[in-house]
Amino acid sequence: MTHETVTLAWVVETPGPMASAPLRRVRREVPPPGDEELLIEVHACGVCRTDLHLAEGDLPPRRPRCTPGHEIVGRVLAAGTAVRDFRPGDRVGAAWLAGTCGVCPYCRSGRENLCPESRYTGWDIHGGYAGHTVVDARYVYPLPEGWPEDELAPLLCAGIIGYRALLRAELPPGGRLGLYGYGASAHLTAQLAVAQGATVHVLTRGEDAQRLALELGAASAGPATASPPEPLDAAILFAPAGELVPVALTALDRGGTLSIAGIHLSDIPSLNYARHLFQERTVRSVTANTRADGRAYLAEAARVRPRVHVQRYGMAQADRALTDLATGKVNGVAVLLPD
Template sequence: MNLLDGVSVTREGFAMKAMVLHAYGEALRPEERPLPVPGPGEIRVRVEACAVCRTDLHLVDGELPPGPLPVVPGHEIVGIVEARGPGVAAPAIGARVGVPWLGHTCGACPYCAMQRENLCDAPLFTGYTRDGGFATHVVADAAYCFPLDSFPDPVAAAPLMCAGLIGWRTLKMAGEARRVGIYGFGAAAHLIAQLCRWQGRDFYAFTRAGDTGAQDLALSLGARWAGGSGQAPPEELDAALIFAPVGALVPLALRAVRKGGRVVCGGIHMSDIPQFPYSLLWEERQLLSVANLTRADALEFLELAPRAGIVATTTTYALEDANAALADLRAGRFHGAAVLVP
């Protein structure tokens, strides 16, 4: 195969492989497709690793607003630039890049004008409204990819592209909180817990009842305390971050934070929040949500992560085992993050 900027000349029969969602609630199907050619402003990336996010599970299970089908899921992508479309001067061919959830924004709506592109009125999302990284190759908007040449291990870097980035935005919304509760100790939580410790914050881990594996992981990362989500922490929290998609955690977290404290919901989907007494919100407690990310968030976090020594705990799966990875995530059969390796 010969590669030129803006041109892809392939051998007859050369194809990419992908795991494709055709209908919500069904298993992904393995397919071979023609190698994609990047258009103006785009790059083609050979996927080295793609982490499996809970958002992928929400997509497959039909819990998100319907998007275009069929679609290739996956938005925590690390890979090598193979080809560039017209008008792309960077990144260089051969460079390692990360491709995140936010795949494109309009640049013209009021939110984009206010530097709040995470709330863009006409966005594209990788692995949801455009094909993602559960594949050997992916085409992405070059302006929404991030340089990762300083990250030598693609498997370890893949969870940073969403679990890390969304986790960072969630933590930022907690403000100057010193005592931080983390509900749902999965991929995002175990990364942001390490950043909390590096920043000098104390963190408290809340897990499914009896999940001693997640509690042990939290304690090994420096948690001041780890227990079930229904338990009260040993001291009042300044803020609570909720990564588990369970609405019933909201009143529990509000009960755990002090007056003036914040509860930040970090997921794209959550089950219904049950009715709770106003007294849990009173005294200037705040309930906030995080939507997507901005490129500025990503640049901040990817600069901090190596300095903080953040290390992802990963379980690897072959690309063709994507359905098994999703099932294991649904059942909580691993701790940290699952990563597909083509």
């Protein structure tokens, strides 16, 4: 194929605080797709806290001057010779998981998210803070028509990882769920849990986030360090704040589970066994997702049709969007759209 193109793309030039301007916008060649790849024209890309961790150096770079972004909605411009499921013009989504080995014990047992050779969009391969990108077709999702692109984009990570975190929390039917932090992922997960019959209590800093939580169906919303109005059957920690781990464990009822959804977490203070863990309370981490998680969540989202609270930015404003995320100025989700 001869679909080589040049695109404007943001790259992480020198990881550091957003005030140090770690991102730079450059012109970059986009190669034609390989046999099992797709060339995608980016129509929207969600801004994830993981992008912020990469820009600021909380996560070490895996590829020099990599383009962030892993909540990509776009159209196929060209498909490799071995691609059978997609063709030019199809609406598709590319998410965080970009590749696995397929042969390790984890891949063979349905736990490809734990593959030691897993690769990630915007970390190992160039992502969606660009006009075009190339991705492995085997890790791409078909997306429905008739759904706004800026509302679809956050589903591809914030939605999927929230779905996996909810599964890991093992919330019983009709149970009481606490959500610590209320950003992109939490506001989608809360709506899914409510639709499944749960009572959701949101604990987060910021009155705007608390108001949004109540608007979207939460039974209560208060400060992150406050006690919920009733014991919790399960909790999910979305905020990258290790000091909230003992807070959330204290709020759990007997037998409850705390699921930690972030890829990065500040240090956890020492725990008191009797107060935090005894009576079979459990702490579980969440590592990426499987493609089965992605398909299952997108099917659930089509059924529930969550309200996605979007703050829109032009692609040229990617650095501003990440700065706003870092300073708590994003209420809901930030999404980049073509200039």
